[in-house]
Amino acid sequence: MAHQEIDLKNPKSNYNKTPGYTQAEIDGMTMMIEAGFVDTFRTLYPDTIKYSWWSYRGGARSKNVGWRLDYFMVSAGFMDRVQDSQILNEVMGSDHCPVMLVLK
Numbered sequence: 001m002a003h004q005e006i007d008l009k010n011p012k013s014n015y016n017k018t019p020g021y022t023q024a025e026i027d028g029m030t031m032m033i034e035a036g037f038v039d040t041f042r043t044l045y046p047d048t049i050k051y052s053w054w055s056y057r058g059g060a061r062s063k064n065v066g067w068r069l070d071y072f073m074v075s076a077g078f079m080d081r082v083q084d085s086q087i088l089n090e091v092m093g094s095d096h097c098p099v100m101l102v103l104k
């Protein structure tokens with residue numbers, strides 16, 4: 001699911017209409033963060049727009065009309081061991097791309 005507006009190309013047209021971006025799902029992710037889990041990519045790259053999933057329809061990937069659906073969540077205490085968190089959107093082969101967590 002996409003947690004914030006920055007995590008999908010068309011947040012307004014998808015909000016509460018499309019599975020993966022409903023208020024219940026957003027609230028669930030927020031509760032995980034409030035419980036002490038950290039979204040590693042968004043913490044390291046707060047303003048970066050990158051997606052990890054694109055529909056097969058309409059050439060979405062070539063137009064970069066996607067969603068960031070794939071996460072590495074770690075406990076807050078583990079975050080100091082995280083060196084980097086990347087979305088490898090140049091890797092083809094699926095409607096999702098790999099995400100990578102690099103530890104110190």
